[in-house]
Amino acid sequence: MIYNDTPSHNTTAYNYGSVKLSVYDWLSDIPLPAGQEVFDCVEVRFKNSRKEFFRNVHRLPLQIGDMVATEAISGHDIGTVSLTGELVRIQMRKKKADAESPTLPKIYRKATERDIEIWKEHRAKEVSLQKRSRELAIALGLEMKISDVEYQGDGSKATFYYTAEGRVDFRQLIKDMAKEFSTRIEMRQIGYRQEAARLGGIGSSGREISCSTWLTEFRSVTTSAARYQQLSLNPQKLAGQCGKLKCDLNFELDCYLEALRDFPRTDTKLLTEKGIASCQKVDIFKRLMWFTYEGDFINWHKLTVDQVKEILELNKQKLTVPSLEEYITEEEDTTQKVSPIDNSQEGSLTRFDEKPKKRKNKKKQGGKNTAANDTAPEANPDKERDDNNKEKVIPVAKEKRNNPEGRKPQPENKKPFNNNPQKAINNAQKQEKITPQATNIKKSSRKPFKKPNKTTPKSDE
Structure with a gap:
């Protein structure tokens, strides 16, 4: 059990574990009529789903969540006030408890800090106590399951809750546990539903099970x-x-x-000229019934409840209908049609196995013949803008290849472009022969580069 020491609306209230069978006091904000005293009985909750009624003989100002010391068979117990006021009278009437009984146990006082410390010390031992008691029961070969252990508030008694199919002779087990734990032992058999209510849990709906939160009658x-x-x-x-x-x-x-x-019986028969039809399925929400002919259980015919009643009225008059197919009406498809989406490769585990194809960079050629450009027809302006950008990028890339050291290019006299590939190769080889010392020469003292005397093809000029 996990304990929560956080106090509630007052300083003496403590909560531990899951608050099971909690009650909402909807009369707490309504004052009592003049001259009427507060009901002197309160409801106290102990571990898990155990609740009992006690009489407030000392007229203590108790509120929901207060820790109180209550009367027990021997010693005292510690519990939490779960309900006060007139709702306690209603609960006692519902559970058939006598509010005027003189044997009704009493509330001694509000629990002190010392009472709460002793109560927590014994509650911390319950898990190890349950484990050891199961080992003793298995050693004795007893067919029983010890599902829960509850210490009394003062630690003078320990109650063991168990489930079993039949009667169990646990006299030797009680002796062994009393010797082992040095306390008074009480064995209490409960049913399987009471066991689930005490232990609690999460149901298939994802919420806490009903018997541990609000259901008390099974x-x-x-x-x-x-x-x-x-x-x-x-x-x-x-x-x-x-x-x-x-x-x-x-x-x-x-x-x-x-x-x-409002539905006809499921064992009714419909008499038709095609044969006798029997009911196979019923849909209560849509008020539909499915029938099949005897000997033909593959084809199901859907009819409404009103149509079935109409056929039964005709059968009572000793009349038969030609067939069930005449009563079948096509239903309008009101669902919105959605275009199919191929999700077969969306979550495929092998979609990352194929390596992406590398894009091959095509070699960009130099400038184009100016004469050809002048005679070319007018092109798309967007395409011309892209072509101009490409022509601006090409010389920069070429300059980086020919000038890896990042030297500033020297101004050159603009000459018409020579479309001779052999001359371009020779110029590149000559530029590679330039030594680093030559770059330190001032521009004014640099001599122009002399072209080698080689036969070059005559230009069109």
């Missing part, structure tokens, strides 16, 4: 409740944590029974 649940609600008789789905049928099956049973009163 009504019998039969498989007919599942049949009326058109549920599959799967014991794994219908059974709760207690191993019995879920109590939730009774919650909506009355609504289903009321709706089924």
